[in-house]
Amino acid sequence: MKSGATSGGVAGFVPEADPYYYASAETLSFLDKIKRISTKHPVNVLVIGKQGCGKSSLVRQYAAVHQLPLATFQIGILSEPGQLFGEYALENGETKYKQFLFPQALQTPNCVIHLEEINRPEHPKALNMLFSILSDDRQVWMDELGLLSVADGVTFFATLNEGDEFVGTELLDPALRDRFYVISMDYLPNDVEIEVLENKTGVTRAQAVEIIDVVNTLRGNADLMVDVSTRKALMIGEMIAAGGSLREAITSG
Numbered sequence: 683m684k685s686g687a688t689s690g691g692v693a694g695f696v697p698e699a700d701p702y703y704y705a706s707a708e709t710l711s712f713l714d715k716i717k718r719i720s721t722k723h724p725v726n727v728l729v730i731g732k733q734g735c736g737k738s739s740l741v742r743q744y745a746a747v748h749q750l751p752l753a754t755f756q757i758g759i760l761s762e763p764g765q766l767f768g769e770y771a772l773e774n775g776e777t778k779y780k781q782f783l784f785p786q787a788l789q790t791p792n793c794v795i796h797l798e799e800i801n802r803p804e805h806p807k808a809l810n811m812l813f814s815i816l817s818d819d820r821q822v823w824m825d826e827l828g829l830l831s832v833a834d835g836v837t838f839f840a841t842l843n844e845g846d847e848f849v850g851t852e853l854l855d856p857a858l859r860d861r862f863y864v865i866s867m868d869y870l871p872n873d874v875e876i877e878v879l880e881n882k883t884g885v886t887r888a889q890a891v892e893i894i895d896v897v898n899t900l901r902g903n904a905d906l907m908v909d910v911s912t913r914k915a916l917m918i919g920e921m922i923a924a925g926g927s928l929r930e931a932i933t934s935g
């Protein structure tokens with residue numbers, strides 16, 4: 683986000699649709715309602731799920747399907763409140779305020795703004811300015827930039843990684859949590875994951891079935907303390923499609 687994120691850039695772009703992205707009927711119906719609400723006022727959605735289960739893809743596909751610009755920001759690396767907005771930098775011996783892309787994204791009508799790892803800012807106060815933006819007044823005052831208002835049709839998607847160390851929204855500030863519609867994601871159903879593997883990596887159906895068998899064994903083994911994500915399953919599939927053995931793919935995946 684930081685590098686090159688100065689004023690004048692484009693805050694977001696419409697992503698390409700993934701022809702092999704699978705979303706359940708329930709998820710599609712939920713997102714359809716979110717789209718409708720977003721035409722009345724900006725709306726916030728919190729996507730919860732394990733690492734690599736498809737959270738970022740969901741946000742990207744929402745933007746792709748509705749042909750909306752997408753802008754993604756890492757919240758997990760923030761260490762102070764104003765850091766998303768801009769910074770003072772020395773230019774020709776003068777200190778100047780340089781705006782980052784976030785203020786632009788806020789002011790881009792219909793922008794889908796993805797806030798990644800909202801539960802993990804390096805400093806808790808880093809979220810302070812987001813509070814007002816995500817609350818009903820939808821604006822924030824900054825000495826450097828004046829009053830910033832969220833444009834019509836903006837949708838915020840925050841993603842939160844559920845891990846062993848915590849589950850659900852328990853680590854999210856309740857006041858922040860209160861501002862979101864929540865959707866929980868899990869790994870794909872077996873038959874779907876097999877199809878995604880076939881389509882995305884080029885393994886045969888038999889190979890895909892074999893991979894998912896092993897993956898399920900690993901997922902079901904609590905002692906191993908590993909979670910094989912859809913991302914990992916796809917990496918295993920790619921290794922096999924490239925000529926690797928199942929054993930090789932599993933140990934390196």
Ligand SMILES: Nc1ncnc2c1ncn2[C@@H]1O[C@H](COP(=O)(O)OP(=O)(O)OP(=O)(O)O)[C@@H](O)[C@H]1O
Pocket residue numbers: 702703704705731732733734735736737738739740843870878912913916
């Ligand atoms: N429902 C799905 N259909 C097709 N592919 C999927 C699906 N879910 C995940 N994938 C694939 O799995 C990989 C990981 O997905 P993604 O990056 O969206 O996960 P994530 O939950 O955002 O991960 P992280 O927790 O690391 O941020 C991507 O290659 C994505 O295309």
Ligand SMILES: [Mg+2]
Pocket residue numbers: 737738739841
């Ligand atoms: Mg992600």
